[in-house]
Amino acid sequence: MSLTRLFRLLKEGQERGVYPGAVAAVYARDREYFLAVGYRSLVPHQEPNQEDTLYDLASLTKPLATTLGVMALVAQGRLRLGAKLCYFFPELPETSPWGEVTLREVLSHSAGFPAHRPYFRDLLSLGRDPQKALLEKIWREKPLYPPGKSFLYSDLGFLVLGFLLERINGKSLDQITAEIYQDLEASLPSELLFLPLRRVSLERIAPTERCPWRGRVLRGEVHDENTWALGGVSGAAGLFGTAKGVLRVLKALLLAYHGEEERSFLNRDLVRTFWNYRASSSPWALGFDRPGGRSSAGPFFPRQALGHLGFTGTSFWLAPERGLIGVLLTNRVHPFRGNQKIRTFRPRFYSELWEIFKGRGLWRIS
Numbered sequence: 001m002s003l004t005r006l007f008r009l010l011k012e013g014q015e016r017g018v019y020p021g022a023v024a025a026v027y028a029r030d031r032e033y034f035l036a037v038g039y040r041s042l043v044p045h046q047e048p049n050q051e052d053t054l055y056d057l058a059s060l061t062k063p064l065a066t067t068l069g070v071m072a073l074v075a076q077g078r079l080r081l082g083a084k085l086c087y088f089f090p091e092l093p094e095t096s097p098w099g100e101v102t103l104r105e106v107l108s109h110s111a112g113f114p115a116h117r118p119y120f121r122d123l124l125s126l127g128r129d130p131q132k133a134l135l136e137k138i139w140r141e142k143p144l145y146p147p148g149k150s151f152l153y154s155d156l157g158f159l160v161l162g163f164l165l166e167r168i169n170g171k172s173l174d175q176i177t178a179e180i181y182q183d184l185e186a187s188l189p190s191e192l193l194f195l196p197l198r199r200v201s202l203e204r205i206a207p208t209e210r211c212p213w214r215g216r217v218l219r220g221e222v223h224d225e226n227t228w229a230l231g232g233v234s235g236a237a238g239l240f241g242t243a244k245g246v247l248r249v250l251k252a253l254l255l256a257y258h259g260e261e262e263r264s265f266l267n268r269d270l271v272r273t274f275w276n277y278r279a280s281s282s283p284w285a286l287g288f289d290r291p292g293g294r295s296s297a298g299p300f301f302p303r304q305a306l307g308h309l310g311f312t313g314t315s316f317w318l319a320p321e322r323g324l325i326g327v328l329l330t331n332r333v334h335p336f337r338g339n340q341k342i343r344t345f346r347p348r349f350y351s352e353l354w355e356i357f358k359g360r361g362l363w364r365i366s
């Protein structure tokens with residue numbers, strides 16, 4: 001299968017300033033494909049891009065780390081999706097509306113949390129346990145709607161889930177995910193990881209923006225401000241990874257979904273519980289987005305497709321019933337976050353991917 005059309009489109013994106021560089025990964029017909037274009041870095045000097053570039057995955061952390069951690073605990077019988085937050089956070093006052101929120105509602109972004117708050121501004125000046133301080137701030141928020149009655153994509157809910165995973169496991173989130181990745185595939189901990197400068201050379205990491213308040217171009221340190229204030233690891237952001245790493249995790253989930261191959265805790269019933277979840281109040285699956293309206297997946301990916309976006313310019317979409325996975329990693333915020341051209345480019349990328357494989361014996365899983 002020739003991906004010349006897709007490569008040309010990626011080059012066009014680079015030449016038109018959608019991003020400095022990009023790495024795309026595709027899984028179809030039981031084969032993997034990788035494409036790299038452009039530059040890892042533009043400032044202080046240009047550096048050619050390569051397939052093994054690590055990108056700040058931003059909110060892809062939510063499905064690829066936090067949701068995966070929840071799935072592992074559910075599979076082990078240590079967590080129920082209907083469990084309420086008050087069980088894990090006994091410090092919540094009995095009158096707090098957050099105590100009655102279930103994990104299902106958090107995972108499907110229907111818990112009532114605000115989308116985002118710039119907590120980092122206060123956390124940096126408090127000089128004490130940032131996790132405790134951040135949780136206190138979240139618990140003081142008022143629900144924007146009754147839990148389970150509407151939806152709003154929210155960082156806050158996944159910050160809470162990250163803390164919850166650490167409490168149950170008695171380990172940091174970066175340790176938890178490293179162990180999960182190791183169990184799924186021995187090479188994954190070097191392809192997907194938090195705090196990459198501990199293990200990866202600076203040159204392999206794509207920089208993000210010239211941060212005005214940190215006073216430098218960010219490279220190997222998380223772009224998300226709240227996560228940075230927490231030390232670089234959170235349930236909402238902080239994961240860095242290669243296109244290969246992202247693709248391999250999604251492939252493991254896809255094969256488990258169809259019962260073709262079960263690895264570690266991943267099995268057919270578990271993945272279908274998360275991917276097939278639907279609620280009247282939210283279009284989200286558990287931890288994964290679905291296409292809707294003018295979706296970044298373009299007009300061709302079916303309503304049953306699953307995906308996620310990351311603020312830094314990262315994304316993936318997959319069609320479970322067609323066995324098709326597409327991953328697009330960029331650092332569109334380099335050197336400044338104001339570049340919004342990715343919004344119109346992403347649907348073109350996923351539409352082109354769909355068109356390339358449409359009607360050509362696209363691999364189906366029986």
